Amino acid sequence: MxxxxxxxxxxxxxxxxxxxxxxxxxxxxxxxxxxxxxxxxxxxxxxxxxxxxxxxxxxxxxxxxxxxxxxxxxxxxxxxxxxxxxxxxxxxxxxxxxxxxxxxxxxxxxxxxxxxxxxxxxxxxxxxxxxxxxxxxxxSLGLGKRVLLGVYYGDLLMSLVNQCRPYEALLGSTLALADKWVARLTAEMKSRKHANYKTARRNYINILKDFELNLPRTAEKKVRVGIVGEIFVKFSPLGNNHLEDFLVKEGAETVMAGLLDFLMYTVNTAVVDRRLYGMKRTRAAIMRLAYKFLHKKQLDFIKMYKENSSFAPPTDFEKTRNAIKGYISEGVQMGEGWLLTAEMLELIESGARNVVCAQPFGCLPNHIVGKGMMKIIREHHPGVNLVSIDYDAGASPINQENRLKLMLANANRELREQLAAEESTADTTPIT
Ligand code: SF4
The missing domain is CATH 3.40.50 (Rossmann fold)
Structure with missing residues (x-):
């Protein structure tokens, strides 16, 4: 009924x-x-x-x-x-x-x-x-504009927390700094004067500098683990049994694309629908403009990262889109669609050769574009460490953690070998 x-x-x-x-x-x-x-x-x-x-x-x-x-x-x-x-x-x-x-x-x-x-x-x-x-x-337009600012800020803070937390000299200092900024930004959102892109740019630069200069970090080298997956279990600690916390506790640095990428993927879907399937022209034209707007902002963020910090900036979404050529079509759009494959490829190309694909158990679309694509990705990138983890009410957290520990054991061994090789090369390099 x-x-x-x-x-x-x-x-x-x-x-x-x-x-x-x-x-x-x-x-x-x-x-x-x-x-x-x-x-x-x-x-x-x-x-x-x-x-x-x-x-x-x-x-x-x-x-x-x-x-x-x-x-x-x-x-x-x-x-x-x-x-x-x-x-x-x-x-x-x-x-x-x-x-x-x-x-x-x-x-x-x-x-x-x-x-x-x-x-x-x-x-x-x-x-x-x-x-x-x-x-x-x-x-409304005003509400939507402010929500978008929330996406920009949230992505920035999430990326900086991921890059700093494993190396913080004082336990808890990264999350404390992020909380300080969340409190400040939420207060600013109430003001018409500050809820605009000009202020957002200024905040963006100040946040980057604050994390860069005021957060003491060690120079250790740690394994970088990429996280991709169905959007909820990828991001939500409730959905993925606190995956990020677990990986950090086990000595890894987590890497993942932000919510803006998912937004751009969604907006781009209408453009692809028009190109491949002849769907609505007007909707595609509007979405094309929206995509250009978001992409321009993303390029601006990348520039700000590079000019104001040593942190790894987000990847240009055009590069992410192009990563799938030869692997999967942009027409594959169910679930997270081609974006999931693209994010795995992009992570590998950026040096995060260990990737966890977090998927709800029984989520057919994401198993196709996630687990289903791993074989061909491994063929093109020998040695990559790809692990698919299913999340479900009946899934055992111990099994999930054991599989992650196994992945980390391999990744840590490779890192140790790589560092030893670098050290021996440095030792044998003649002083001129
Ligand atoms: S099958 Fe369910 S979990 Fe998977 S992408 Fe679709 S709605 Fe999400």
Whole structure:
């Protein structure tokens, strides 16, 4: 039976708390403040652990995609916690509009809410494809602009944390510095004067310099491990059993592309659809302009990295796009599509020859473009260390960790051999 849709009305904007699922902790903290600035009473969920998974399992069908199960579990666990007035709460979820099942998470959430005894809770769809609309929620241009600033800042902080945390001289100093900036940026988001690209550029440079100059780090050499995968399990600690923390604890440096790449991939999809499948001309033209805009910004970020720090900048997305030539077509767009393959190739070319592909168990599209592409990638890049890890409510964290430890053992051995070879070359180089 179809579940009746409860609208989020204009009145609810004043009375209801909107719960946000937590995919990217730093990005979403900044974005939460953006929504608040526009009058929405948002709250970013922090609940984690087995209780969330149990809730997800209880209120979804057992073949539901793991990211959907977790998001639903996080919402229902929060609603059952007693922390909220359940008659004055709504939940918000992104809706991609793509061909994969992620476009249907909204109806799955609604069904689960009814089953859990919360039929009155409105589910708001956050989408740019003109899918579901609600009278009390509007993704205006100003709101969208600030959300985009949140993506820029979140990506920068995430990249710097990844590059600094394994080498910090004082335990916890990297996350403390990142938290300081998150607090400052969220405060700035409230001001019209500061929520613009000019201020963002200034902040960007100041953040780079702050991490470069004020965060003492050691000069150790560590194994660099790339992370790719389905977007939720790639980024969310809830989805990947705190994969980044685990790898850092085991002595590795993690490397991953930011949310902007995924955004550019999504925008580019409409252009590719037009080129390959003759889809809508107007949509493609608009998306082409949007792509150019985002790409220009990305090139500006790369320039700022190079001019103001010694940190590795993000990769030019055009280079990422071109990396797939000879491997996979841009027409492959289900799940993370060709982007997942491109990110593996790009990581390898940038020197991160150990790559973890994080995938929800049973996620067919990403198994094709992830695990399915590993054989051909290994043929072209002998010696690379590619590991595919499945995440699921039934998957054993011990098994996941053992496979990661095995990968790290090989990677550390190779690093030691490489350092020894470099040392012996240096010893035998004649002094002129
Ligand atoms: S990408 Fe995978 S996990 Fe995500 S909706 Fe599609 S099948 Fe499900």
């Amino acid at each position: 179809a579940t009746k849709r409860v609208l989020f009305t204009k009145e609810m904007k004043k009375t209801h708390t909107i719960l946000l699922p937590n995919m990217l902790p730093m990005h979403f903290k900044i974005m939460q403040e953006v929504f608040r600035h526009y009058g929405y009473r948002t709250e970013l969920l922090e609940n984690d652990g087995p209780a969330v998974i149990e809730c997800g399992l209880k209120y979804t069908h057992n073949d539901t995609c793991y990211p959907a199960l977790l998001v639903i579990g996080q919402f229902i666990d929060a609603l059952q916690s007693g922390k909220y007035d359940v008659d004055r709460v709504a939940v918000l979820m992104t809706q991609t509009g793509g061909g994969c099942r992620a476009s249907n998470y909204i109806s799955l959430i609604r069904k689960a809410l009814v089953k859990a005894g919360f039929p009155q809770v409105p589910v708001i769809s956050l989408n740019v494809a003109g899918l579901e609309k609600n009278p009390g929620f509007k993704l």
